[in-house]
Each structure stands twice: as structure tokens, then as C-alpha cells.
Amino acid sequence: MKIWILNHVALKPTDIGITRHYDLSKYMIKNGHEVTIFASSFLAYLFKWRDPAKKNYSEDVNGVTFEWVWTLPYKGNGVKRVFNMLSYFFTSLWRGFRKKEKPDVVVGSSVHLFACLAGYFLSRIKKATYIVEIRDLWPKTLIDFGAISKRHPAAIMFGMIERFVYKKADRIIVTLPGAPGYIESLGNDPNKIYYIPNGIDIDKIEELNNRSTLENEISNIKRKHKKIAMYVGSHGIANSLYTIVESAKYMNASDMAYVFVGDGPERENLINAAKEYENVYFFEGVPKDEVLATLSIADVVMVSMLDTALYKYGISLNKLNDYLLVGKPILFAGNVSNNIVDLAKAGQTVPPENPSLFAEGLISLLNLTDEEKSAIKESSFEYLQENHNIEKLSDKFVSVCSLQKFVEKGNLR
Template sequence: MNIWCISKYASPAKYAKSPARLFHFCQEWQKLGHEVHLFTSDSNHLAHFPETAQVYEKEYIEGVWVHWFKTKKYSKTASIARILSWFDFERRLFGFKHQQLNPPDVVLVSSLSIFSILYGYYLKKKYGGILVFEVRDIWPLTMTEEGGISKYHPLTLLIGAIEKFGYRVADLIVGTMPKLDEHVRTIIKKRHFNFHCAPLGFHPENYVESSVKKNIFVGQFPENKIIVGYAGSMGITNALEPYIEAIYQLQHNNRFHFVLVGGGDLRTQFEGRLKGCENVTFLPRIEQEQVKDLLACCDVLYLSTKNSKVWEYGQSMNKVVEYMLAAKPIIASYTGYPSMINEAECGYFVKPEEDESSSEAIIRVLCEVAEMPKSEQKMMGERGKQWIYQYRTYALLAQQYLEKIKSIQR
């Protein structure tokens, strides 16, 4: 098959420190003998493309034909400039001379930008074939639930209309979250449609231990204590306030030491709250390839999400994959649809019991883990790692994805 993949943020390995998930799928499909073309943008806060005078660039990168378009740049992820960059990408798509390529058998449009489904539909009408609409973030639901934007805002209404259009015209709807189909039903009021869950995954070769590379975090944290790690942003949507309060309440408990790494709007506030507490270490933001080294030096890993309707359809977080690969018990303050951690039995979803605050619930579960024998803690962590290796390699996920597309063709 000839597969065209369209996604503004699907950066290839050459220009991104952490290649996009869709680029990995393109690589795997190419290995399976298909012709794959990836259409993306040079305007991405997670990648660095070279400056060029050309609007349209074409490169063969690690087995994939990548067409990257010069588009409007932005500096803040939550900004009008970023939205304008979406529209600029769509303008470039419609200006691209696609007739120079072999016609596509499959057109896969992956958000964001959600507006790209319009170009995908145009290609479907021109060439026929299968149109796949892939949703990685549920927009505009994420805007209204976590961004605080009114559901009657003109941009919300526009994106909502595009979302509904995409669900209606697609031959296959794909979500990185397992229950996206339930959301789709509420939008298009249709019971039966083709749906597939293609979650986040990993490449095993990226986790081969090096005998040469030194782990710079070894020896940085207190010995003979349970090191509880958090790696990621410290913003409103991360809902870390109960965790910070738990650290404060445990400052005189000699069993635990907490490590938080990353940036975010609330980091300074959290550092102020824990000023003088000797049971916590704040580290600056680190490179993506250093994250697994940090996690290796921890005994327990923590993550949290803001209570939101978005999570009713399941989580789709790189952090969960990284945590499970670290083979450590995971404590997740998460009230949405459970997946992965519960399936692998490698941790806990923290929900406060009656007359118990969220911070008290975190402390209770931490103490429960601390009472476990070291061998049991290790077994719990290893279950997570083994589960990821069994079910989440990109080679397996790409094959399953392709089989679903082929079933529709038949």
C-alpha cells in the first residue's frame, strides 16, 4: 500500500530528541514493505528543524519519506500564535503539489492540528482509498476541561464542528486512549463505526543498557531511604498540590526522600512551600534521554492528573510507559478509566477513602509500599516492565494498526 501520514507535530528522529510516535509507525510500515510518506511541519516546540529558504522540503530519513513544510513559528504552547501555526500548516498542505507522488491507498490524519482532517477528506474524495482520523488529544474537550475555555467560545465551536466532521467522514477512527469510541458516540450519535486503539509505545533498542555510559544521578540522593521520584511538568493540569502537601507532612519521616525533576508554572510555588524540608530534592529539567537514568535511581514513582472528563476515556501518557519501563512500583493519583498499571499489576491508583484527604491517601499508599519486602517491590516493578515489552513495542502496535486498516479494505 501507499500510505500518506499527515500530522503537524510528527517530527522525525533527525530533528527531534524524542521522535514522534507516528514517525515510529511510519518506519515499521516501511519495513513491512509499504510506501510511506510523512507530511509534517518545521514549527514544533519539541523539535528543531534547520532554517531554509524553501517552503517545502523532502528528505529520506531512516527509511521514511518526510515532507516537512515551513510554517509560522510560536514560542508558547498555549497561545494564539500556535493556533495560527495550525492554519499555516493547512495552507501549506493545500499548496503542496501532491500529484508528483503515487496516489495514496490510505490517508492517515493525526491530530494536532485537528484541521488537517479537511485536507485528508479532500484527498479521499480525489483519490478514494481509506481515510483514518487519529485522535491523540480530545479537542475541544481538552480546551474546555483543562484549559478553562468556554464551550461557547468561537474557537471551541469551530474545533467542535471540525471534530464532528472528522468522525463522520473517516473510514476508521483511531484513539491513543482505549475508550475514545465512547466519546465519539456522544458526538456523532452513531452506535456502529470502525474504531481502533493504537496506544503509545516504545522501541526496545532505545532501552538497551550501555556498559560505557555513566548514570550521572547515581549517588545524588540519600542512601537507606525510599526514593520517590516524579519526572515531568509542574503545572495546573499535573495536579501536584496533594503530593506537595504529602511531602510537607512527611518531612520528619526518615523513611522517604522525594525527588522532583522538571519545570512548569507552579514549580517556584512548590519550592516555596517545601522550603526548609530536608526530605525533598528539586532538580532542573533534564534531557529526554536522561529520564530513564533518573528513574533507575528511584524506588517508587509518582504521577498525577487533574480530575477531568478527558480521563473518562483513558489515559495516553508517555510518562506511564517510561515509568513502567523503569520497573518500579507506581503510585498514580488518577480518577479516570484505569489501564496499563492495573492490567500489569505494577502499582496503585490513589483515590481518597471516606474522611481522607488526597494527601493523606498518598501517604497511606506510600507507607503500604514501604512495608512491602524489597523483593515484592521489585516483582511489582518488573511486572510493569514485562507487560510493556509484551504489549507496547512499536513493531507490534504498527502491525495491529495495519491489520485493522486491511480489515476495512476487505
């Protein structure tokens, strides 16, 4: 089967960020399928070209074909970002139209809905099955986070596109367990909606043997403060990292330190907010193959979420998969419908945006016995293997594309 995936922000396995479609494709290729991913050659959020010398080109990455397409460069989060999305719609559509190959399936995948819309037109041109993959509920995410109002022109536009692509899709894949109910509420057939969460390649566990470039620096911090609570990931508003920073006022600096690893739009503001605390440290992101080795230095790993009704549809955080694979106790601040930390018996949950309760949770996890930490490590791996093993999810993805019956547990959902 030939599968085309349109994902504006798709990445190679060596890139820092979400590599969902490469990871799924790796096993599709292994099972004899052909996969082509259409992605932007301008790296969103890093605001730079992947290769300044070329903007439109093809690349074979371990058997997965990446079609890198030009998109309008931009910086920040203003109107140029919308034009960047629109340019992806046109360039991916043109690139796909010019390819002589005929795919069996075209998957249009959100971050934004212009990718889903381009997927629709390509599927009609190529006479292929059309699948929409929804990883973010647009425009609902923007509205619930307060970025735009319900009456904003962008909300109206994305709402129209949302309804159109849902209606036209042969099948709909979602990464959030609560999304089917929302999509069904818009008048769509629930029988064409399939849940496939984000996953992780279990073989990555071998990366625990790698050496982190931050090992010496974090080890020195650990000698000074005894224990480490670590966050690795994006530093954005949705990550609610101020909750973690502000919890430092309730902690004894001689007993533990906070270590933040990563980048994002809120990083500098967070560094300024943490200046009054002597036990809060920030490091830039590490190469992808060092993430697990870096996490392994920690005593506790942390996730913080905003207190928003949007999470009634669930979450699918890639960082949680890394956290579970490394097997460290997880402190999760959030109110979500699918609390993976609780389901995996991987740590403790506290209410979101409450620094004092976050500090209490940290104290509890930092004082676990060796037996309790071993139990967390074991249950975390078992849950990950059962629910987020990318090889199993790849089989499920192909089954949705081909509409073959998925044997495990009797159905696809």
C-alpha cells in the same frame, strides 16, 4: 502500501517528546510499507525552529520520510497558537498536493483537528483512503479542563470540524479506550472505530545500560535522603504536580527525596512552591536515550492526574510505558477508566489531588520487600509486552489502514 500521516507535532526518535508515529513507522518500513510524515519544522512548546536555516524540507530518518513544513512561529498559549495550527493546515495541504506520489492511505492525526481536516482534503485530492486518528478529544478536552466554555467560538468551531471529520472518515483510530463510546454518541458508526493505544519499543530496554547525565547528582541526593521518588515528564497543569510537591509536608526529609526531571509551563511555579521543602529537587529533561537509565536510579516513580470527568474516556500516557519498562513501583494518583497501574499490578493507586493520601502511598511503596518489588517488575513487563508492544501495534495500525483482518484475539478492537 504507501501511508501518509499528518501530525503537526510529530518528532524524530532523537527528539524529546512523543514519537508515536515514528515508532509505528519503523516497523511498517521493516515490513515493506512506505511512510511519509508531515510535521511542523517549528517545534511547538519549545517555541523554536528545528533548523533555523531552513523551514520547508524533506528528511529521511531511518527510512521514514519526514516532510517538515513551515508553520507560524509563536510563544505562549494565546491566539497565535491557533494561527500556528491553521498555518499547518495550509502548508501541509499544499506540500502534499505538490507531491507527485499517490498514497494509498492518508491519516490525519490530532493533537488538533486542523491536521485531520487537511488529511481529509488530501485524501480526496489523491483519491486515497481517509483515516482520522484521535489522540485528544477536541474540543471536549479544552472544555473539561476549563480552558474554554461550551459557547466559546473555538469550541463551536472545533465541534463542527470534529463532526465533519468523523462523518467523512473511512476509519477512525483512537488512543483512549473510552473514546469509541463518545464518538458513537455523536452519531458515528461504531464498526469503523479502532482502538490502538500508545506503545513502546521493547528493544529500548537495552537503554537501561546507558549512563544518565544526572547519575552523580541524583546519587548524591540519595546518599543524603536514603530513597528517591521520581517523576520524569512534562510539567504542565494536567500533570497535577502540585499534589506531589505538597505531599512533601507529610514526609520525613531524611528518609526520602522527590526528584522532578523535565520541563513545561508550570516548572518555575512548581520550583517556587517547593522552596519550603529541603527534599524536593528539579532537573531539566535528559536526552531520550537516557530516560530509562535515569528512572532506574529511583526507588519509586510517580504519576499524578487532575480530578476531572474527562478521564472516564481513559488515558494513554507515554511516560507510563517508560515506567513499566523500567519496572520500578509506580504510585499513581488518578481516577481513570483504564487504570494501567492496577491492570499491570505495577504499584499502588491513590485518589487524585490529595497530597496526604499521596504521601501515604509513597510510604507504602518505599517500604516494599525485595520480593514484592521483583513481582512488580515481572508483571509490569508482561503487561507491557501484551498490550503496548509497538511492533504489535504497528501491525494493528497497518491492518486498520488496509482493513485486513487482524488475527490476534479475532478482531481489531
